[in-house]
Amino acid sequence: MRTAAKVKRLLTVLLIAAAAGILIAAGALRIVENRIIFFPPRYPEGFPSPQVIQQKVEDIWLVTHDGVKINAFYHSNPASHQVILCFHGNAENIGYGFEHLGEMSALGTNLLAVDYRGYGKSEGKPEEAGVYLDADAAYDYLTQKRNFRPQDIIVYGHSLGGAVAVNLASRRPCAGLIVESSFTSARDMARRMFSIPLIAYVVKSRFDSEELIRKVHMPILIVHGARDETVPYEMGEQLYQAAPEPKKFYRVEGAGHNDVMEVGGVEYLSCLKNFVAGVARP
Numbered sequence: 001m002r003t004a005a006k007v008k009r010l011l012t013v014l015l016i017a018a019a020a021g022i023l024i025a026a027g028a029l030r031i032v033e034n035r036i037i038f039f040p041p042r043y044p045e046g047f048p049s050p051q052v053i054q055q056k057v058e059d060i061w062l063v064t065h066d067g068v069k070i071n072a073f074y075h076s077n078p079a080s081h082q083v084i085l086c087f088h089g090n091a092e093n094i095g096y097g098f099e100h101l102g103e104m105s106a107l108g109t110n111l112l113a114v115d116y117r118g119y120g121k122s123e124g125k126p127e128e129a130g131v132y133l134d135a136d137a138a139y140d141y142l143t144q145k146r147n148f149r150p151q152d153i154i155v156y157g158h159s160l161g162g163a164v165a166v167n168l169a170s171r172r173p174c175a176g177l178i179v180e181s182s183f184t185s186a187r188d189m190a191r192r193m194f195s196i197p198l199i200a201y202v203v204k205s206r207f208d209s210e211e212l213i214r215k216v217h218m219p220i221l222i223v224h225g226a227r228d229e230t231v232p233y234e235m236g237e238q239l240y241q242a243a244p245e246p247k248k249f250y251r252v253e254g255a256g257h258n259d260v261m262e263v264g265g266v267e268y269l270s271c272l273k274n275f276v277a278g279v280a281r282p
Contacts, residue, residue, distance in 0.1 A: 057101070058075075064130075075112075077110050083154070084156050087158070149281075156180070158260075162180060166209040219279050223271070225252045236249070
């Protein structure tokens with residue numbers, strides 16, 4: 001009987017120690033979570049020379065509702081009443097996306113590409129709530145400073161930017177939403193990246209695009225590379241299934257996570273151009 005009692009006490013101590021270890025690990029993960037999720041390249045990494053920038057875009061600054069100054073590139077096309085609001089992926093900044101922005105100018109619209117807080121030259125530190133405020137600041141800049149009507153704003157996001165774009169489009173009126181190479185939620189990505197039991201329930205950041213896209217009431221285009229090894233192709237399909245009509249899914253054969261435009265080429269740009277034309281008001 002004494003031996004059984006000792007074994008019981010030992011098991012209890014081990015369970016308490018295990019629970020404490022899990023709580024400590026979870027707390028530590030919460031502390032460093034943003035450092036794990038966000039990889040912000042700082043200026044001048046990725047940026048072309050100031051002379052090149054000045055030739056192609058306006059280098060502008062926006063102020064968010066919580067007082068953070070964020071940097072953005074604005075490409076003007078006075079012949080168009082439409083504008084595409086661009087949100088880049090993780091481990092990128094608007095400098096890295098400068099050539100991509102140049103390619104998108106072929107769509108014939110105005111363009112605004114935004115760096116989240118902590119990325120490029122933007123102030124602050126990135127976090128989920130913060131990048132949503134950055135998106136709001138960009139939207140307000142277009143409507144209040146550039147006088148674009150909501151029905152002329154098309155929101156585009158790649159990877160992490162896709163989650164930011166979905167969140168914005170679920171809350172603010174827009175003409176259309178383009179989501180490229182993006183994921184269903186942060187928890188789903190955590191399960192994929194870390195083989196740790198219950199990791200999805202520890203992660204505070206949600207980026208729950210699969211849920212939020214159900215609230216988007218505008219035409220939606222989902223684009224995904226068939227060979228994406230960073231964000232599984234199946235996640236793109238799941239977002240498409242969750243999205244309400246009208247919607248379209250565009251599969252880019254042979255494309256990975258960051259080369260959709262390069263691999264897709266003319267056909268990819270044609271798909272985007274047709275979508276943009278389809279949501280244009282008379």
